[in-house]
Amino acid sequence: MRSKPLLLLVCVLAAWSSLARAQTDPLPSWNDGPAKRAIMQFVRATTDKASQQFVPPEERIATFDQDGTLWVEHPVYTQLMYCLDRVPAVVKTKPELANVEPFKTVLSGNRAAIAKLSLPDLEKIAMATLSGMTVEQFQQDVRQWLATARDPRWKRLYTELTYLPMLELMMYLRANGYRTFIVTGGGQDFVRVYAKEVYGIPPEQVIGTAGAVTYGYDQSGRPILTKDPKLLLNDNNAGKPESIHLMIGRRPTAAFGNSTGDRQMLEFTKAGGGERLAMLVLHDDAKREYAYGPARGLPATKVGTLPPALYDQATKQGWVVISMKTDWKRVFAFK
């Protein structure tokens, strides 16, 4: 038996509830579309105790590539900018490097020549600029650099160039009991400096390419850890699931990447039983960010391409492609 006032109340409550739902949309920077729906459906299925796909909280592991997945990687990785900027300081302590390549080219400031440096040259620069100091000295130096260095296009701090929709996604997953990990080809020590502040991710949940450190003592006998010019873990391609095994020891339930370097991590994630989410960020938005990745007929570049083979694998294995252009209402937090 329904009285009119009761019906009115029901209508008001329904309207209020729908409003509340809209207001608490956990992914406000995402357009409604297959990507957003896949995320919401995945979270519902894996966190509802009544669901066949329920995943216990301790198993809720979500891994994120960083460069090109959480922040801008184009035209040059941020960490490489840091390494190039550090070359003068390194040469100051080792003047003999001033006339040795590739340091000579970097010191020349000739951008065209620097852009042409080979991968082995860049590795030499990385080894020289990322080692020789204690881990605390390194952290302090990175912190200082990040506080002032700006990217050339937006004239913003690099830490402002994170993708707002991905920050929302990480918060949404954490609000649902997921632990978010970064699994990056970038330097583990580098990313750990700002990961908490920028992504809400503590150091122990940052996995990356890692150099060895050596335990020793300073002049006053205090224990120190010094960064060595020796690669310990290469966290790209197959290195990603291998490092996930080493550092977490569990298979992720969800994984997010944007390039061939993330292929094995996404494969490995999807190959687990039950509900798994694998997503690829496609850079197809030349206006708001960059367009690269030939999968949708866009020109390929050297960095972060999404080649047809990867796009095909995504389709075949049920990975969800995120189009920056159509899936994201906003790209950055700044206007």
Added chain:
Amino acid sequence: MRSKPLLLLVCVLAAWSSLARAQTDPLPSWNDGPAKRAIMQFVRATTDKASQQFVPPEERIATFDQDGTLWVEHPVYTQLMYCLDRVPAVVKTKPELANVEPFKTVLSGNRAAIAKLSLPDLEKIAMATLSGMTVEQFQQDVRQWLATARDPRWKRLYTELTYLPMLELMMYLRANGYRTFIVTGGGQDFVRVYAKEVYGIPPEQVIGTAGAVTYGYDQSGRPILTKDPKLLLNDNNAGKPESIHLMIGRRPTAAFGNSTGDRQMLEFTKAGGGERLAMLVLHDDAKREYAYGPARGLPATKVGTLPPALYDQATKQGWVVISMKTDWKRVFAFK
């Protein structure tokens, strides 16, 4: 103005509160003494927001050596028993090893000869028995072995030979917002199999000596991780703080060990600012467990000794020595 009934109520409440306190002693297997008092004082100082020594929850990291600190390591490490028991299965797949040392000696069953195997021989056995399978096959094999293998003295499963006071200590720390990590010279993959069930420690909080794994595909194209006969991290001595940096990226607030292999971890922990707790388990209880460690005039053995230099450093740097004999009311959970 106190009425008699009110005074009675006050007395009853006081008695009840003291009883409740006794009943909720978080360390019931510890005798009252300097070790127990140091633990309680440390937890109070680092978790009381009003304390100068307050440590924020995310920084509350406690690291534990395993062999000799959390469970019996004498006369032979448990994992070595596993490796020896696995030799016949390895020889079955590689019959050519039957006549090759050190496998020949292990197969002979001659205990005296096996006890005399050199460290390089034992390493050969470890490499051969801990590699070549997928990580899942390995986990399953370890689980099966642990379910039936028994130690020769107590005739108990190895997982029963954990020290009850240390289990209580870990629970007490966790109840106070500490995250407990194992940092062991033993195999990371091995310890992760039972750490959750036995210690309440999840795989991502087990750090240990680690072999490399290689990502690949099985015959049906499914991704697999295969254990390689290649040492990646040696988690002893200086390797402990180095691995802590790699896997956690924070300095522990508290650390627990029992041998020279733990020296650098304890040093590194104590060298941090503010309140830090470093403790050494001394095996001085021949009756209930074993007595080894010359620090208090006891005979040294090859395994887990506490040499005078370590004991001196403990005294000088304010590490607290835990005497099994006097500090522990009970050693094991079983009677």
